[in-house]
Amino acid sequence: MNAALRPDLRSPSPSDPPSDLDHIAARVGALPDPELPMITLGDLGVVRAVREDADGVVEVVVTPTYLGCPALSVIEADLLGVLAECGRGDGRVTWALSPAWSTEWISEAGRRKLADHGIVPPGDAGAPLPVRLGLGRPCPHCGSVATRPLGPFGQTGCQTILVCTACQESFPHMKAV
Numbered sequence: 001m002n003a004a005l006r007p008d009l010r011s012p013s014p015s016d017p018p019s020d021l022d023h024i025a026a027r028v029g030a031l032p033d034p035e036l037p038m039i040t041l042g043d044l045g046v047v048r049a050v051r052e053d054a055d056g057v058v059e060v061v062v063t064p065t066y067l068g069c070p071a072l073s074v075i076e077a078d079l080l081g082v083l084a085e086c087g088r089g090d091g092r093v094t095w096a097l098s099p100a101w102s103t104e105w106i107s108e109a110g111r112r113k114l115a116d117h118g119i120v121p122p123g124d125a126g127a128p129l130p131v132r133l134g135l136g137r138p139c140p141h142c143g144s145v146a147t148r149p150l151g152p153f154g155q156t157g158c159q160t161i162l163v164c165t166a167c168q169e170s171f172p173h174m175k176a177v
Contacts, residue, residue: 021052038116136149146165
């Protein structure tokens with residue numbers, strides 16, 4: 001997880017003994033995304049913080065990839081399940097909407113996992129879309145950049161379907177936001 005993007009997330013120094021919160025943060029970060037189970041919530045960059053309030057209640061702060069995501073209730077239930085398994089059944093999940101999640105928060109390991117499963121990882125969210133220039137994202141089947149959008153939506157709302165004009169194969173692409 002990129003602690004620079006999430007300053008509240010616990011990142012102990014190597015000399016610190018692991019704490020209860022470190023254990024919970026590791027378990028939370030290792031949870032698979034319900035829609036893209038090859039990538040963890042940590043790799044996706046949605047876990048913003050794991051902290052203990054003054055009253056001893058553990059709070060997991062999460063930024064959704066987008067508000068219309070149908071997996072939000074599953075993610076919350078999974079997070080509460082981890083808290084309960086760690087003896088913190090009174091813990092809570094808080095959804096942080098600002099700053100908005102960005103595909104730039106996906107870790108390098110997460111990008112590799114997406115690519116290994118045939119999903120082209122998003123490019124730089126601030127860059128112009130290559131498909132507008134006539135060159136698309138590289139095809140995971142043949143490597144050609146002669147790709148174009150086939151439809152605006154893929155298996156999930158955060159994906160689109162591209163087709164390679166060289167090999168004629170279609171493939172999912174995670175949208176940059």
